[in-house]
Amino acid sequence: MTEIAGIADRLARLEAADAIRALKLRYLRACDDKDTEAMRACFVPDNAHIHYDRIGSFPGRDALVQCFVELACRTTLREMHFAGASEIRVLDADTAQGSWDLAYLALDDANGSRTFLTGRYADEYVRVDRAWLIRSTVFTTGLLSQGS
Secondary structure (H helix, E strand, O other), X not given: OOHHHHHHHHHXXXXXXXXXXXXXXXXXXXXXXXXXXXXXXXXXXXXXXXXXXXXEEEOOHHHHHHHHHHHHOOOOEEEEEEEEEEEEEEEEOOEEXXXXXXXXXXXXXXXXXXXEEEEEEEXXXXXXXXXXXXXXXXXXXXXEEEXX
16 A cells, blocks of 8 residues: 555545544434434434343334434433543444443433433444444443432
């Protein structure tokens, strides 16, 4: 590989990792904002693998969105997802893997309950029509604290 080709490859990987970080941010903000269409748009249209530990597994993005509507789309529930300590591994031009640590806080004004949760996402990404999407996401709970 020539020096120019090596630089182009490194630049492409950096741009891919940046686009994937932006994708994860869009997903987390869509959750916080109760924006189901933005949430749905973060996943591949067909055969997404989604497993969220205590919440369960979902056979695709529509099933996840339906569960989200049932559990979280209430005006009394305020949520904040904080993701960091990310590691993005760009495997080639169209596939990547990533992991993210999550800190989550939910306040339910209807009953005064508070939830604090930590955990880790293990994701797989694919590029479809020049846009990165989540093909697989598995969340494993770390700490969980609930109370009023």
